[in-house]
Amino acid sequence: MTSAPTHAKGLEGVIAGETEICNVEQTSLIYRGYEIADLAANATFEEVAYLLLVGSKPNADELAKFKADLVAERSLPAPVVEFLKTSGDLVNNQSAVPMDILRTAVSIQAHVDPDCQDNAPEANLRKAKRLLAKIPTIIGHMQNSIEGKDFVAPRDDLSHSANLLYMMTGSEPTPEAEKVMDVSLVLYAEHDYNASTFTSRVITGTLADMHGGVTGAIAALKGKLHGGANEAAMDMLSDIRNDIGPENDTAKITEWMHKAFAEKRKLMGFGHRVYKNGDHRAPILHALGRKAAEARGEEFVKLFDLGETVQKIMEDEKTIYPNVDFPCGMTYFTMGIPVPQYTPIFVASRITGWAAHIMEQHANNRLIRPRVAYTGPALRNWND
Ligand SMILES: CC(C)(COP(=O)(O)OP(=O)(O)OC[C@H]1O[C@@H](n2cnc3c(N)ncnc32)[C@H](O)[C@@H]1OP(=O)(O)O)[C@@H](O)C(=O)NCCC(=O)NCCS
Structure with a gap:
């Protein structure tokens, strides 16, 4: 009797390809040679987006042109706008969540993108920039539709981060809020062969187009074990708050955890397939979020205090550390962002990593088609 060949469940530890874009190590996260703490402290999201998509740090002229290209692409074509007008009803009737709306909007955008069927590097870069520019507008219009408000047109004079917040709320964010959002987008931009990026590479490895790869990637990111964890982490903290009452009673929190x-x-928001001693992005965002909470007032400080107690119990009793989605949930809540938009905002950043990987896949393609160990019934006859 032959036994099935061994395999790594969940492909844990399997090296499934090569990339020049990102290096995830236990002790560091590097985008094209730059460490994440360096980028979070010193680069804007647009600079990081250029770095990921083009491959090098932009000079002043390159950055100005890149930003102008993005601004010029912020508005949406009519079919996407028409669909988004219906999105509030779909979400409010609870038949769809914002990640579903965003996935469909990106898919509709494919129908009207003049480069949709062209996988050449120049066409792919144009499509990447269009998607990067348009996704915040999709999120903004969707949120306006959910709230029954008129759509807020994008503003040419605002950064990617500030414009995203402006379109969602109708008011220009403070420089502090813009900075927190910008850093969160820098942290979320890229993470090698995570589930959604791998999905996008499998799709485009068939020589399918970028919009198909991104649509599939959005579907993968939605899950709670991946990008959906930032919403799930905040929902979990709200559940704890409901159960323990308004005060942060450590005994009650410990009881909830046990x-x-x-x-x-x-x-939710704890553990990681690669990082076993902590996710370096988490303390960066936690510190910024906590500062924002201190500026906003007691309710928000209490949320961070609760999160820190939960984190301490996880670390002390399970040696499991928070991933970036844990502080993200608390931070976006502090910024007043509706919870179901946390994962779509992740998309407004990760589109850069996905697009970079799709371009890398198309530039040096081989179909991704692994084998699987068969564990089904032995051979049998239909007429027996
Ligand atoms: C991220 C995640 C999917 C990684 O999964 P994985 O690499 O397959 O790790 P496993 O699920 O096999 O976990 C290994 C062990 O740690 C435990 N563990 C891992 N994450 C945990 C968590 N968030 N809460 C409680 N226990 C956890 C598992 O129960 C398992 O324990 P066991 O060996 O006693 O059964 C997992 O940690 C998780 O589900 N986290 C919560 C969702 C989340 O935050 N996702 C965002 C990731 S960036």
């Missing part, structure tokens, strides 16, 4: 451990529940 019950979750006993029920073998996964705590």
Whole structure:
């Protein structure tokens, strides 16, 4: 009797390709040679987007041209606008969530993109810039539709981050809010062969187009074990708050956690397939979010205090550390962003990493087609 060949469940530890875009190590996260803490402290999101898409740090002229190209592409074509007018009803009737709306809007955008069927490097870069520019407008219009408000047109004079917040809320963010959003987008931009990026490479490795790869990637990012964790982490903290009441009673928080451990529940925003000693992005965002909470007032400081107690119990009792989605949930809540938009905002950043990987795949393509160990019934006859 032959046994099935061994395999790594969930492809853990499998090297499934090569990339020049990003290096994820236990002790560092590097985008094209630059460490994430360096980028978070010193680069804007637009600079990081250029770095990922083009491959090098932009000089002043290159950056100005890149930003102008993005600004020129912010508005949406009519079919996407028409669809977004219906999005509020779809979400408010609870038949769709914002990630579903965003996925469909990107798919409709494919129908009207003049380069859709062209996988050449120049066409791919044009498509990447269009998607990068338009996704915040999709999110903004969708949020306006959900709230029954008129769409807020994009502003040419605002950064990617400020414009995103402006279109969602109708008011220009403070420089502090813009900075927090910008850093969160820098942290979210790229992460090698995570599930959504791998999905996009599998799709485009068939020589399918970028919009198809991005649509699939959005579908993959939605799940709670991946990008959906930033919403799920905030929902979990809200559940804890509902259960323990308004005060941060450590005994009650510990009791809540022990019950979750006993029920073998996964705590959202904790753990990582690669980082076993902590995610370097998490403390960067936590510090910024906590500062924003201190500026906003007691309710928000109490949320961070609660999160820190949960984190301490996880670390002390399970040696499991928060990933970037844990502080992201608390930070976006502090900024007043509706929870169901947290993962779409992740997309407004990760589109850069996906597009860079899709371009890398198309530039040096081989179909991605692994084998699987068969564990089904032995051979049998239909007429037996
Ligand atoms: C990210 C994640 C999917 C990685 O999964 P993975 O590499 O397959 O790791 P496993 O699920 O095999 O976890 C290994 C062990 O740690 C435990 N563990 C991992 N993450 C945990 C979490 N968030 N809460 C509780 N226990 C967790 C598992 O129960 C398992 O314990 P066991 O060996 O006693 O069964 C997982 O940590 C998780 O589900 N986290 C919550 C969702 C999340 O935050 N996702 C965003 C990731 S950036």
